[in-house]
Amino acid sequence: MMPPGLIIGAPASGSGKTTLMLGLCRAFRDRGLTVQPFKSGPDYIDPAFHAAAAGRPSFNLDSWAMPADLIAGLAAKGADADLILAEGSMGFFDGVAVPGAMGIGAGADIAAMTGWPLVLILDVSGQAQTAAAVALGFARFRPDITLAGVVLNRVASPRHETLVRAGMAAAGIPVLGALPRRAAIEVPERHLGLVQAEEHGALEALIADAAALVAAHVDLDALRAAAAGSLTAGTAPFPAPPGQRIALARDAAFSFVYPHMLDAWHGAGAEVLPFSPLADEAPDESADIAWLPGGYPELHAGRLAAANRFKAGLRHFAETRPVHGECGGYMAMGAALIDADGGRHEMAGLLGLVTSYERRRMHLGYRRAVLRRAMPGHGPGAALRGHEFHYSTVIEQADEPLAEVRDANGTLVAETGSRRGRATGTFFHLIAGA
Structure with a gap:
């Protein structure tokens, strides 16, 4: 039987997915849980950060390139875990125009295939109650996706948080946490995306800071209780090695x-x-x-x-x-x-x-x-x-x-x-x- 899971998504790149993902992986690990990380889409950099935070390898799940049995086989890597956490890519519903093996390459495809509810992280800088309209759109855009709730990011002040929470309450959207603006834990970028994990000299400190921030400002118990899943573990025909x-x-x-x-x-x-x-x-x-x-x-x-x-x-x-x-x-x-x-x-x-x-x-x-x-x-x-x-x-x-x-x-x-x-x-x- 597969453990429950969650997938972290956002309206766009740069919303704070990786910071939240790293913080959650380490915060739950610090609580004694075994966390299995995954990454949606063709990214070879984020999984190395995930592995450092969770203490076990992270694998890509790609609905455009991978057949269903390969996705199920890779998901089975988390069969011995207490919790599965997956990180989406780009905007949660973003992908290509023409479907591939199982979908368009969107994080939403993986959520639908696995039954992992969405934890939506929203950059609420520059807005207040309007953020609830964005969250409501996520909840209704695809009926095969379950929205577990939202984590607010880059909250400017207690008054700002109160206004955003009021909008979410009116829309019936659970707020699982609210992260204040903290530039110190932003993962640095380079011309092809994130700096590789092995190149980040202060990686352990960054992960520890992200975990402390998440533990202080996210309801970990509520987030874990929202985890679910419907995927049956499979055995995949993995690519054969090119040599012995x-x-x-x-x-x-x-x-x-x-x-x-x-x-x-x-x-x-x-x-x-x-x-x-x-x-x-x-x-x-x-x-x-x-x-x-x-x-x-x-x-x-x-x-x-x-x-x-x-x-x-x-x-x-x-x-x-x-x-x-x-x-x-x-x-x-x-x-x-x-x-x-x-x-x-x-x-x-x-x-x-x-x-x-x-x-x-x-x-x-x-x-x-x-x-x-x-x-x-x-x-x-x-x-x-x-x-x-x-x-x-x-x-x-x-x-x-x-x-x-x-x-x-x-x-x-x-x-x-x-x-x-x-x-x-x-x-x-x-x-x-x-």
């Missing part, structure tokens, strides 16, 4: 790996052998595949260009075994990376790809790819679902295309990935098979 011994690039430049992928690899008996390109380390010679995930290679382009042992070792590895890169890893496998100032940095040269940050252009969205050529773990013709998010521009792509790639609307995109010999790469991060 996987050399995985893992450092500040390469850390964007979906937790469910690593979990699936370990669960299938694969051995993951981390190595650090930034430390000029080559992939382990005993590995049968090398995998370079995404990250921030553009922030470390000079160090990567100077990492001659890494580059030579990767080229040597690719002579006899497959090497695959996703987004930042794909760029590092290319011929060169041009930074924001126009400086050219020579990369590993396994592929002819040249990318540039001199003219930033955002590439963002779900991707459905049908492979033209094999890549590790998948043969020609395989249909894959993933997500792309980067600001780089392709200057050269001299190798054969790896896949036919379309966005969520079915429109062809130019970023096809590429293949040369045993080296393959994509700009999208793989989430699941289609």
Whole structure:
């Protein structure tokens, strides 16, 4: 039997979801509860923060990319917990126009599939009773969603809180808490979203402060009592590992790996052998595949260009075994990376790809790819679902295309990935098979 759960949503990004999520995970953990965190949507940064706060891995649940059995199988990771807490993404009902595997990628889809009631966090700065109209809209917009109540955020004063609560009472909306404005616990941002957990020097202090704030201003007993759920734990056909011994690039430049992928690899008996390109380390010679995930290679382009042992070792590895890169890893496998100032940095040269940050252009969205050529773990013709998010521009792509790639609307995109010999790469991060 699955434990009860709640999902935290908001009208828009920047409303305080992550702060509330981290505070709740740690506050309940401090009470002796086992909390299983999840993240709705294709985010590889928030789960690391969740794991630090809850003390156990957080997994992505994605209604556009994942079939129902995979979502049920991942949700089963919380079967031994006392409480499930999931964090939505963007606005709670936001997603793409054309549904994918199970929905449009909205947090509301996950709430409907699991039966986890919504805890709505509202940034009430600049408004009072009007906030109740927003909450009432959330309660009525989708009949398959249950609104547990609201947590008010960035409350300016006791008088402000009284006015907002009066509006909520008139609308019949429970208020589960009211957080005063506290800039000190805002999670810092970077050009691709939140700063990664391992880069935040004061992460433990931030989580402790968030937990203290939430414990002082949120009715934890009422919030836990509102938790519910209707999902039956499942066993999912998780993605097969691309090899038995996987050399995985893992450092500040390469850390964007979906937790469910690593979990699936370990669960299938694969051995993951981390190595650090930034430390000029080559992939382990005993590995049968090398995998370079995404990250921030553009922030470390000079160090990567100077990492001659890494580059030579990767080229040597690719002579006899497959090497695959996703987004930042794909760029590092290319011929060169041009930074924001126009400086050219020579990369590993396994592929002819040249990318540039001199003219930033955002590439963002779900991707459905049908492979033209094999890549590790998948043969020609395989249909894959993933997500792309980067600001780089392709200057050269001299190798054969790896896949036919379309966005969520079915429109062809130019970023096809590429293949040369045993080296393959994509700009999208793989989430699941289609």
